[in-house]
Amino acid sequence: MKKLLLVCGLVGLVAGGAMLAAGLMKVGENPAKLTWSDPEVKQALLSFAYKVYGNPQVENGRHYLSKIVFKNSGRHPVTDFAVSYKIDDYVPWTDPEVIQQIPPGFSFAALYYPKLPAQVSKLRNGTNVRFQMRFTWKEDGRPREESYSRDVLLRGANEVAYCDLPASEVESWFDLFNAAAFSMAMVTPNDPVVQLYTSEITKQAGGTTAGIAGGPAEVARLCRIAYDYMTASGLRYTGATGFPTQVGETATYVQNIRLPRDVIVNNQGLCIELTLLWCSLLEHMGVESAMVLIPGHAFVIAYSSQQGMPIEQGLPIECTAITPRAVGQETPVSFEDAVKMAAASVQKSMADGRIIILxxxxxxxxxxTPPELADVDIDKLGETLAKRIAPAPAATTPAVVVLNQAPPADGRTVPMPAPQSSLPPGYTAWAHPQGAVRVAFPAGYVSTLQPGQSAPFTLMSMVDPTTYTGCEVAQITGTQDPVQAFGFIQNYYAGMGLAVQAGGSQAMPNGAILFNGTTSSMAGVVQWMCVAKPAAGSVIFVSAGTPAQNWVMQSATIQSIITSVHFNP
Amino acid sequence: MNPRIHFRRILAAVAAVFTYALVGISPALAQIAPKSTDIVQEIGRDGSVVITISMAFDAAAWKSWKALVGDEPARLRAMMRHQFAAYSLEGFQLTKDDLERTAKVTMRSAAGLELRKDGTFRTPVENYFRLVNNTAEAWFFSGNNPHAANSLNTVKFVLPQNARGAQLVNAGSVDQAVNFRLEMPAGPSRLYIVGGAVLLAAGLVLLAGSLALKPKTAAPA
Structure with missing residues (x-):
């Protein structure tokens, strides 16, 4: 008996000791193990919109700077997880965000919304900054640490990118402007400069705006006063200064846009800058405003939803009409005509389908939300504004809301027939709305321009329905570099599965470039010739082509189309 | 730190992902709103959330919805991923029944649950939803969605089996949410330690017993 107890006791001791050791050594267990996805870091930020990136509520939180999905792949909890971030020169290491315990098997995303300082909105040019992230945690009591760093481009304070979609997902004109809402952060009704400008306007109107209690009539009166003030003070429209660019997978159109205060100081602006100025001063006067984007253009709608004037019945205003030549006129354009022009653009774009209203x-x-702005010498600016103004034109007739009028005769965005005198027999002609270029083509050609489907930069597209020989006119705004503009066209069509390749080129005496090339797709190869020339903040391309198998038969026609191209100096 | 699954926003996007051009003048949104929507959010013990949205339409809305969204599933998925990048959406599925004018969208967020600093979990509930009933694992809400022409919406949260102490907090407010904690099973090492300690103690007792027992002496001859 004693021996039996002795043996059992020893066996119990040995087995118990072994199990205890196994338990303490966690034999058979998967210890805590933190794993994570590759950090996803935005490659470029718009510095004027720095407040957007610091707000997790904007657009479902998609404007984060970085995202990492963490997972505890072990069977023990990960403890004391903490993550912090730093942006060199702008954001010091953030206070660590701590999670006491991450359960086994659990995944979660760590998103960073940087609180950038206002000084980033003073960047004149794009600047690369170093973004760092550091996270610490404990796996079964053992402390661990990991860190990453990436370069991030802070765009210049005036650079606006309209698209943040991957190039492979860009399908329509709307996609190219899917991030257009960012530009509304440039509407600054509370800027002292805008306030001063508004007070100058109201001064011209007799010292009062009388609020907007008067409804549509009062909205129209205020808009007319503002328009007349702008005209009288010499505010003028200037050409665009944008450029197509690609950062990472995102191809976008970037435009340099000045804040309304800079437009006021310089007394000139692009269509979108004038629109932002209008939005700012209208909002400051208590009138609601919306920016309207249509292909190649922007203008404003003034409305007052609380006073029986919803946005659908708002007052559209062609902001660029303050410079008559911008709208194809030689004499000053009245406020009423500016409204008619914008109303026609709204109507046309609604039918076309390509319109964004913000x-x-x-x-x-x-x-x-708009950025914090630096102080300016308001007194000095006030003197400057006072010197600009001649006696304001008398506002004798009330403005009229004309949403349902036919497009204006100037046909700014409508193909205009050109003078027929010098055309070859059997040919007709197309002229650029602003007269920048003119091209002749066989009269039997039919238009293939599909609203909402054709490339947004295509102004004209005509084709012979029997041979598929055709010609097109495209205008890429925002650059005067034909190579850069052509690259934008290539990128655009690449997103649609078309490979556009250019061949040899030669300079022409009038400053244009003549080149040829092919466009390949699953449907076949089109061979074409093209002339390109910079024109007023843009590059205009006129091309003529035909399916490769028809080239021999159609080359004479194509030559005649190309030789008919006439660029105005 | 964590993204939150707001099904209303996702639902609105499912319904209207192509109509962002109409911001401000969007009666089109109402025109494509489903007449009823049932949402199920199944929360996994790994922090994932599987969202199933079942929609039923009237004739006109069905036609518009299909033209805008329903017939473009690849595009819908791409736009959803982009607009809801914070949620890491995956496993996207869209099924339609043209006879019944119904559609079902399923997607998964691998990291959709909010992990709070104290180690508990939170899943937000839109403030227009009211609690109808609940069990330990399933929570039923209903309400009229102001973002979808006040159509009737129901939502069911299915919590993981190891969820404990679930409760509705801030009912009716914008911070309305269901909070809970997860009970983690003990690993085998604890079993080893307990078993080892028991065996060790038993061995010691037996050993002590054997030492205390006097050896038998042979009977005198």
């Missing part, structure tokens, strides 16, 4: 208040309420 109401200032709603978009800014989403989080697209």
């Amino acid at each position: 109401p200032t208040k709603q978009v800014q309420a989403m989080g697209f």
Whole structure:
């Protein structure tokens, strides 16, 4: 008996000791193990919109700077997880965000919304900054640490990118402007410079705006006063200064846009800059405003939803009409005509389908808020504004809301027939709305321009339905570099599965470039010739081509189309 | 730190992902709103959330919805991923029944649950939803969605089996949410330690017993 107890006791001791050791050594267990996805870091930020990136509520939180999905792949909890971030020169290491315990098997995303300082909105040019992230944690009591760093481009304070989609997902004109809401962060109704400008306007109107209690009539009166003030003070429209660019997978059109205060100081602006100025001063006067984007253009709608004037019945204003030549006129354009022009553009774009309307208040309420602005010498600016103004034109007739009028005779965005005198027999001609270029083509050609489907930069597209020989006119705004503009066209069509390749080129005496090339797709190869020439903040391309198998038969026609191209100096 | 699954926003995007051009003048949104929507959010013990949205349409809305969204599933998925990049959406599925004018969208967020600093979990509930009933694992809400023409929406949260102490907090407010904690099973090492300690103690007792027992002496001859 004693021996039996002795043996059992020893066996119990040995087995118990072994199990205890196994338990303490966690034999058979998967210890805590933190794994994570590759950090996803935005490659470029718009510095004027720095407040947007710091707000997790904007557009479902998609404007984060970085995202990492963490997972505890072990069977023990990961403890004391902490993550912090730093942006060199702008954001010091953030206070660590701590999670006491990450359960086994659990995944979660760590998103960083940087609180950038206002000084980033003073960057004149794009600047690369170093972004760092560091996270610490404990796996079964053992402390661990990991860190990453990436370069991030802070765009210049005036650079606006309209698209943040991957190039492979860009399908329509709307996609190219899917991030257009950012530009509404440039509407600054509370800027002292805008306030001063508005007070100058109201001074011209007899010292009072009388609020907007008067409804549509009062909105129209205020808009007319503002328009007349702009005209009288010499505010003028200037050409665009944008450029197509690609950062990482995102191809976008970037435009240099000045804040309304800079437009006021310089007394000139692009169509979108004038629109932002209008939105700013209207909002400051208590009138609601919306920016309207249509292909190649922007203008404003003034409305007052609380006073029986919803946005659908708002007053559209062609902001660039303050410079008559911008709208194809030689004499000053009245406010009424500016409204008619914009109304026609609205009507045409609604039919076309390509229109984006961004109401200032709603978009800014989403989080697209303006940056903090530097102080300026208001007294000095006031003197400058006072010197600009001649006696204001008398406002004798009330403005009229004309949403349903036919497009204006100037046909700014409508193909215009050109003078027929010098055309070859059987040919007809197309002229650029602003007269920048003219081209002749066989009269039997039919238009293939499909609203909402054709490339947004295509102004004209005509084709012979029997041979598929055709010609096109495209205008890439925002650059005067034909190579850069052509690259944008290539990128655009690449997104649609078309490979556009250019061949040899030669300079022509009039400053244009003649080149040829092919466009390949699953449907076949098209061979073409093209002339390109910079024109007023843009590059215009006129091309003529035909399926490769028809080239021999159609080359004479194509030559005649190309030789008919006439660029105005 | 964590993204939150707001099904209303996702639902609005499912319904209207191509109509962002109409911001401000969007009666089109109402025109494509489903007449009823049932949402199920199944929360996994790994922090994932599988969202299933079942929609039923009237004739006109069905036609518009299909033209805008329903017939473009690849594009819908791409736009959803982009607009909801914070949620890491994956496993996207869209099925339609033209006879019944119904559609079902399923997607998964691998990291959709909010992990709070104290180690508990939170899943937000839109403030227009009211609690109808609940069990330990399933929570039922209903309400009229102001973002979808006040159509009737129901939502069911299915919590993981190891969820404990689930409760509705801030009912009716914008911070309305279901909070809970997860009970983690003990690993085998604890079993080893307990078993080893028991065996060790038993061995010691037996050993002590054997030492205390006097050896038998042979009977005198």
